[in-house]
Amino acid sequence: MGHLSRTTAIMALVPLMTGAFASLSSVSAQSINTSSLQHTVVLSDLDEPWDMSFLDDGTMFFTEKCDGLSVRLPSGEVNALLGMSGAEGYPATADDLFCDGQAGMMGVAVDPDFATNRQVYVYSTSNMVTPHTNRLMRLVVNEDFTGVSDRTDIVADVPYKMEATDHPFGGTGAHNGGRVRFGPDGYIYLTTGDTHNGEVPQSPTIMGSKVLRIDRDGNAAPENTPPEGFDKRTFTYGHRNVQGIAFHPATGTPITAEHGPWHSDEITVLQNGGNAGWDPRPNMAGRGDCPDDYCGYSPNQMEGMNRYERAAFMPMTDLETYPDAMPPIWDNNGWSQGTSSAAFLEGEQWGDWNGAMVVGIMGIGFGGTPLGQRIDVIELTDDLKVKDVTEMTLPMETGRFRSVVLGPDGSLYTATDEGFIHKLTPGS
Numbered sequence: 001m002g003h004l005s006r007t008t009a010i011m012a013l014v015p016l017m018t019g020a021f022a023s024l025s026s027v028s029a030q031s032i033n034t035s036s037l038q039h040t041v042v043l044s045d046l047d048e049p050w051d052m053s054f055l056d057d058g059t060m061f062f063t064e065k066c067d068g069l070s071v072r073l074p075s076g077e078v079n080a081l082l083g084m085s086g087a088e089g090y091p092a093t094a095d096d097l098f099c100d101g102q103a104g105m106m107g108v109a110v111d112p113d114f115a116t117n118r119q120v121y122v123y124s125t126s127n128m129v130t131p132h133t134n135r136l137m138r139l140v141v142n143e144d145f146t147g148v149s150d151r152t153d154i155v156a157d158v159p160y161k162m163e164a165t166d167h168p169f170g171g172t173g174a175h176n177g178g179r180v181r182f183g184p185d186g187y188i189y190l191t192t193g194d195t196h197n198g199e200v201p202q203s204p205t206i207m208g209s210k211v212l213r214i215d216r217d218g219n220a221a222p223e224n225t226p227p228e229g230f231d232k233r234t235f236t237y238g239h240r241n242v243q244g245i246a247f248h249p250a251t252g253t254p255i256t257a258e259h260g261p262w263h264s265d266e267i268t269v270l271q272n273g274g275n276a277g278w279d280p281r282p283n284m285a286g287r288g289d290c291p292d293d294y295c296g297y298s299p300n301q302m303e304g305m306n307r308y309e310r311a312a313f314m315p316m317t318d319l320e321t322y323p324d325a326m327p328p329i330w331d332n333n334g335w336s337q338g339t340s341s342a343a344f345l346e347g348e349q350w351g352d353w354n355g356a357m358v359v360g361i362m363g364i365g366f367g368g369t370p371l372g373q374r375i376d377v378i379e380l381t382d383d384l385k386v387k388d389v390t391e392m393t394l395p396m397e398t399g400r401f402r403s404v405v406l407g408p409d410g411s412l413y414t415a416t417d418e419g420f421i422h423k424l425t426p427g428s
C-alpha cells in the first residue's frame with residue numbers, strides 16, 4: 001500500500017456513547033471521566049504504524065514497519081521522508097533497511113533541541129552487515145519537512161535473529177525491542193530484545209535484552225552503572241523484549257513494559273545497572289534443556305500448564321537465581337497479552353488519571369490467554385507501586401495498540417497494527 005493512497009483527512013469526531021450505555025459502566029469508570037473521551041482518527045490506511053514522536057506545534061513523525069519514516073504537519077499534510085528497501089513514494093530510500101517478522105522500522109524520537117539541530121532518531125533493522133543488526137540512526141530533517149539527510153548510525157550492533165528456530169514462533173526477526181525515548185535527563189533510552197537467543201539477556205556485551213542509555217552520538221551516558229565487565233551503554237539488562245518505556249512525571253524514573261512468555265507481561269521500575277532477571281538459558285531455574293538452547297517458549301507452552309506453572313518454570317524475573325533483580329510492579333495478572341507500549345497521562349484534563357501510566361496491549365490470545373486489545377490505565381503510588389488498574393473505555397473499535405504517546409495538546413495518541421493512528425481527548 002503506497003503513500004499516495006494514504007488518507008490524511010481527519011475522519012471523524014465521535015463523542016463517546018452516553019445515556020443508556022452509561023449504566024453499563026462501573027461506578028469507578030464513571031468517576032474517572034472515561035465518559036467524556038472523544039475520538040479522532042488522525043491517520044488511517046497506514047502499513048503497521050509502529051511509533052510516533054511530536055514537536056510542540058503538533059508536528060508528528062511516525063514510522064511504518066515495512067515502509068519507513070514520515071511526518072504529519074499541523075495542517076494535516078503528510079510527507080514521506082525516508083523509505084526502506086523497495087518502499088514507494090519516498091523522496092529517498094535506504095536500501096539496507098528491511099522488515100521481516102517483528103523486525104523493521106520501529107521507534108522514533110525527536111530531539112528535545114529539534115528547533116536548533118533538526119535531529120530525529122529512528123530504530124530499524126538493517127542488512128548492511130551480516131549477521132544483520134538493528135540500528136539507531138540519527139537523521140537531520142530539512143527546513144520544509146520534505147526530506148532527511150546526514151544519516152549517522154549511532155548504535156549499529158543490536159542483534160537480529162537471522163535463523164529460524166524450532167518453536168511455534170520461531171521465525172526470523174523476533175524480539176527486537178524497539179522503543180526510543182529521550183529521558184528527562186537528556187539522554188536517549190533505547191529498548192532491545194532477546195532475539196530468541198538464550199545467551200543474550202545476561203550477556204555483558206551483546207546489546208539485546210537491554211535498555212541502553214546513550215548520548216546523541218551513541219556514547220554511554222557517564223552516569224550508567226552496569227556491573228563490572230558490561231558494555232557501558234547498558235542502563236539495565238536481563239529483559240525479554242521491551243517495547244514500552246516511559247518516565248514517571250514527578251520523579252523522572254524510567255519504567256518499562258515488556259512482553260512475557262505465555263505468562264506474566266511485566267512493568268518494571270528501572271534501577272541504574274539493574275538486572276531484570278530474564279534468563280532463558282537451559283538448566284536455569286531448575287529447568288532442563290530446551291529446543292535451540294532457548295527456553296523462552298518451550299517447554300512453558302506445553303499443554304496442561306497454566307500460567308502460574310509456566311511462571312514457576314520460566315520466570316520472567318528469576319529472583320531465586322538473581323535475588324537482587326528488579327521485581328516487576330505489575331504482571332498483568334499472570335497473563336501474556338502483548339504489552340507493547342507505555343506512556344504517562346499528564347494534565348488536569350485527565351482528572352483522576354493525571355499522572356497515571358497507560359499501557360497499550362495488543363492481545364495475543366495464545367495458550368488459553370484471553371484476548372487483550374485494550375489500553376490499561378495504571379495509577380501509581382508516590383513510591384511507584386501499583387495503586388489501581390482500570391481498562392480504558394474506548395470510544396472506537398479496539399485493535400493491537402502498538403504505540404501510546406501523549407501529544408503536546410495533552411491528548412493520547414495510539415497507533416494500531418490495523419493501520420490507524422487514533423487521538424483520544426478527555427473532557428468536553
Ligand SMILES: [Ca+2]
Nearest residue numbers: 276277316317
Ligand atoms: Ca523481569
